[in-house]
Amino acid sequence: MPRLELRHLATLRAIAGARTLADAAMHEIARGNPGLAFKMLSRVSRIQAQLTESWAVLSTMTPADYSSFRSALGQSSGFQSYQYRQLEFMLGNKNPAMVRVHRDNPAALQELERVLREPSVYDLSLRLLHAQGLRLPADVLERDFSVPYAARPEVERAWAEVYRDSARYWDLYELAEKLVDVEHQFQVWRFSHMKTVERIIGHRRGTGGTSGVSYLVRALDLRFFPELWSVRTSI
């Protein structure tokens, strides 16, 4: 299937591009320059939208097409994309178990361990909120970054203030909306992946060893930036 292989290659390049841009955006947010991060985050969202588009081609694959090469995949799976994992970690979906998958690739392992321990784009954004006068508890700003962030009412209240007084907190308001765009596009990608997988393998197990579609459905409930979603109900 030469066309699908080419498309796959383009996808991997796109994931690498999104990761590099997210890294640059995080650098600017950490330096207190969110304005310089906006365009980068917009590009991450556009890349994700392109990745989602590629499912239109992949979904033309029939169960029989897939069966013709399924055995060649062995236990290979999307879990082995360290660039994808790095992007997920940067966005905040930290999971040490996903690092161990790369134990045979020391360079990838080292890089993933670094990103796992560092603050995510959301952790950095919360520090910015605090620096701009929207005081947040110390244990929100300094925590074990290798575990996923858990939502806090104080943080939702701070974002609510940003949304209520957007003129005053324009940069933070814009940053929040850019982050929501990124997460929205990521969710659409996850959903398209899950639906494509469902039509190709039904409810068979994944090559990576998970339950397959039901595993991918559970991932739809993950939230990178929880208060940016909950605040929409409270304002």
Ligand code: HEM
């Ligand atoms: C079209 C055939 C495909 C099928 C049947 C499929 C199926 C699956 C399944 C069942 C999983 C869960 C892990 C497992 O047990 O393997 C998974 C994970 C994953 N797949 Fe696919 N997939 C397909 C194509 C793709 C493509 C083209 C990409 C992107 C280039 C991709 C990227 C990923 C990623 C990144 C994960 C990890 C997701 C996470 O950690 O939440 N998959 N896939």
